[in-house]
Amino acid sequence: MGFSRRSLASFLALLGATPFVGASPVASASLPRTEIAPRQASLPPNEFEPRPGFKCKAPEGWQFCNAADKRECWVRDKNGKEYNIKSDYEDEVPEGTSREYSLEVTEATISPDGYPKLAQLINGIYPGPLIEACWGDTVTVKVKNLNRNNGTTIHWHGLRMFGENHMDGVNGVTQCPIADQDEFTYKFRLRQYGPTWYHSHYSSQYSDGVAAPFLVHGPSSANYTDQWTPIIVADWYHDNAYKAFHGALTVPPSADSILVNGTGRFEGKGSYFTQTFEHDKTYLIRIVNGGTDFHFHFSIDNHVLQVVSADMVPITPFYTNSLSVGIGQRYSVIVHANQTAAANGRYWMRTEYTAGTCQNEFKKLPVSDATNQRVGIISYKDASGDPLPTTNRWPAQVGCTDVLFEPVVGWTVTKPQNDLLKNAYSAGLDSKAGKVHGAVRWELTETPMWLNFSDPTILHLDNSTWNPEYAVEPYNFNDPDGFVYMIINSGGGTNNKFGGTHPIHLHGHDFAIISQNSGRFDPAKLPAFPIKNPPRRDVAMLPANGHLVIAFKSDNPGVWLIHCHIGWHAGSGLALQVIEGKDKILQNLGGATSLDQAKGGCNKWSASMGLPGAFQYADQEDSGI
Ligand SMILES: [Cu+2]
Numbered sequence: 362m363g364f365s366r367r368s369l370a371s372f373l374a375l376l377g378a379t380p381f382v383g384a385s386p387v388a389s390a391s392l393p394r395t396e397i398a399p400r401q402a403s404l405p406p407n408e409f410e411p412r413p414g415f416k417c418k419a420p421e422g423w424q425f426c427n428a429a430d431k432r433e434c435w436v437r438d439k440n441g442k443e444y445n446i447k448s449d450y451e452d453e454v455p456e457g458t459s460r461e462y463s464l465e466v467t468e469a470t471i472s473p474d475g476y477p478k479l480a481q482l483i484n485g486i487y488p489g490p491l492i493e494a495c496w497g498d499t500v501t502v503k504v505k506n507l508n509r510n511n512g513t514t515i516h517w518h519g520l521r522m523f524g525e526n527h528m529d530g531v532n533g534v535t536q537c538p539i540a541d542q543d544e545f546t547y548k549f550r551l552r553q554y555g556p557t558w559y560h561s562h563y564s565s566q567y568s569d570g571v572a573a574p575f576l577v578h579g580p581s582s583a584n585y586t587d588q589w590t591p592i593i594v595a596d597w598y599h600d601n602a603y604k605a606f607h608g609a610l611t612v613p614p615s616a617d618s619i620l621v622n623g624t625g626r627f628e629g630k631g632s633y634f635t636q637t638f639e640h641d642k643t644y645l646i647r648i649v650n651g652g653t654d655f656h657f658h659f660s661i662d663n664h665v666l667q668v669v670s671a672d673m674v675p676i677t678p679f680y681t682n683s684l685s686v687g688i689g690q691r692y693s694v695i696v697h698a699n700q701t702a703a704a705n706g707r708y709w710m711r712t713e714y715t716a717g718t719c720q721n722e723f724k725k726l727p728v729s730d731a732t733n734q735r736v737g738i739i740s741y742k743d744a745s746g747d748p749l750p751t752t753n754r755w756p757a758q759v760g761c762t763d764v765l766f767e768p769v770v771g772w773t774v775t776k777p778q779n780d781l782l783k784n785a786y787s788a789g790l791d792s793k794a795g796k797v798h799g800a801v802r803w804e805l806t807e808t809p810m811w812l813n814f815s816d817p818t819i820l821h822l823d824n825s826t827w828n829p830e831y832a833v834e835p836y837n838f839n840d841p842d843g844f845v846y847m848i849i850n851s852g853g854g855t856n857n858k859f860g861g862t863h864p865i866h867l868h869g870h871d872f873a874i875i876s877q878n879s880g881r882f883d884p885a886k887l888p889a890f891p892i893k894n895p896p897r898r899d900v901a902m903l904p905a906n907g908h909l910v911i912a913f914k915s916d917n918p919g920v921w922l923i924h925c926h927i928g929w930h931a932g933s934g935l936a937l938q939v940i941e942g943k944d945k946i947l948q949n950l951g952g953a954t955s956l957d958q959a960k961g962g963c964n965k966w967s968a969s970m971g972l973p974g975a976f977q978y979a980d981q982e983d984s985g986i
Pocket residue numbers: 862863864925926927930931935
């Protein structure tokens with residue numbers, strides 16, 4: 362098909378016809394409607410505006426092919442090779458451009474819900490600035506820490522970081538915290554596309570505001586006319602997050618309000634998140650759960666959600682009226698603005714939660730108070746009259762389970778390379794082990810994680826053993842196309858742990874979900890091999906007293922964290938480090954000098970610790986992540 366299109370374009374060019382800018386010819390009436398090229402008359406074919414004012418750029422001779430009625434296509438190279446929704450993005454990534462961003466982490470008082478709080482911020486705002494790029498781009502981000510009392514790092518959540526483990530931004534694992542006045546330059550290639558976020562991995566810091574949206578433009582499995590940049594939905598704590606964590610060591614803290622892109626309400630103050638719809642347009646809405654202890658159900662009254670991607674995995678579209686979003690998970694949904702039900706033209710957007718095993722109940726927003734879990738107002742362009750919607754919610758959706766879906770590009774998962782029983786873990790609260798570092802802690806191995814910021818694992822690749830508190834698990838397997846399995850049971854284990862629901866997040870990989878259910882996993886009950894196209898993502902829910910079995914490809918040597926994304930649980934110690942292909946890591950990163958920046962950063966961090974007001978080890982009361 363690509364060949365015939367090129368031939369037609371060349372033919373038209375020979376005739377002197379203007380072969381339009383963009384992708385394919387519009388001159389021929391015989392072409393189906395989906396062949397209409399994007400309207401970007403002022404741009405050369407190798408440039409494209411996915412949304413007004415933001416430009417994607419491919420090399421000379423390439424042509425973008427994405428348009429409102431052809432979202433499955435992205436770009437064609439000089440030879441007509443097409444990168445589209447069916448491209449296996451693990452192997453095929455288009456050439457993009459280079460982009461640079463500069464971030465500063467500071468401290469300032471903000472009142473996102475009408476209640477002032479001394480927050481930690483990126484470039485002075487919460488959420489921090491959107492990092493926006495296109496599939497195949499290389500991004501360089503300089504992060505400067507201007508926060509006297511704290512270190513920082515920035516983690517690029519859900520990005521594969523293929524061969525870029527040293528850019529993963531986890532203190533104690535891939536680098537030391539960035540010291541006050543110091544900076545760290547992250548550089549990585551965007552091999553996937555879709556919405557995500559970036560956040561501090563320095564203790565509880567992201568809960569205080571060091572979090573921001575990240576968007577990689579690319580193709581979509583369904584068409585849309587308009588789009589929102591990602592919205593971050595999170596629980597917000599008026600207490601300083603470190604203080605809240607300190608409380609969490611005995612009693613889990615309660616959040617105060619729900620923020621949608623930094624807007625929320627508390628005791629009658631603050632405001633709703635607002636957006637406008639135009640009749641008959643279709644909106645690509647990107648939702649990020651950037652919470653600390655908040656699992657929500659997203660819905661818009663009277664509007665159906667067409668779900669097109671989960672985490673950064675494009676999926677066969679499905680419809681739902683309410684979507685369950687765990688912490689760290691991302692979804693793209695398309696909403697058709699086709700409603701006339703509300704006389705005043707306004708509709709509620711809701712983020713409803715389920716207390717209990719999902720999360721702790723909010724202080725002044727009980728789970729039964731559905732009224733105040735209405736967080737946004739969608740107004741049609743012709744809306745008039747009552748400024749508040751009067752619409753009713755969809756039938757109640759509860760629980761904290763993941764939806765099932767089918768990726769567009771499927772994996773065929775073969776049997777495990779590893780001995781399953783050696784990589785089975787129990788996630789839970791280790792009450793039997795008693796107090797560790799002064800508290801009863803959550804853990805994934807039989808030891809709660811406890812990292813020394815000044816001594817990241819990546820600088821000790823020659824070790825054959827590690828401090829048990831680093832919770833290091835070596836994974837040395839040889840077949841990069843083969844699969845490594847990990848069994849995570851909730852509760853139980855030799856320490857007879859208390860189970861719970863946990864959003865489990867793996868760095869550096871997507872994983873296939875092999876089993877996710879109630880009860881302990883029985884290895885005798887593995888499905889028949891090969892497993893064709895299971896759901897795949899980078900955060901999945903571990904059900905309370907149930908199990909989650911994941912399989913990932915051991916194709917990305919490095920030190921990768923897997924952890925619960927409930928901030929209090931990760932801080933308590935529910936994490937382990939996968940050391941993947943230990944002997945290949947350095948070579949994979951580009952040799953020993955690739956760690957020079959990490960080493961230099963550690964020297965500055967160690968020196969800074971003696972300064973008054975700065976972090977001291979005596980102050981440490983969490984795992985470090
Ligand atoms: Cu957890």
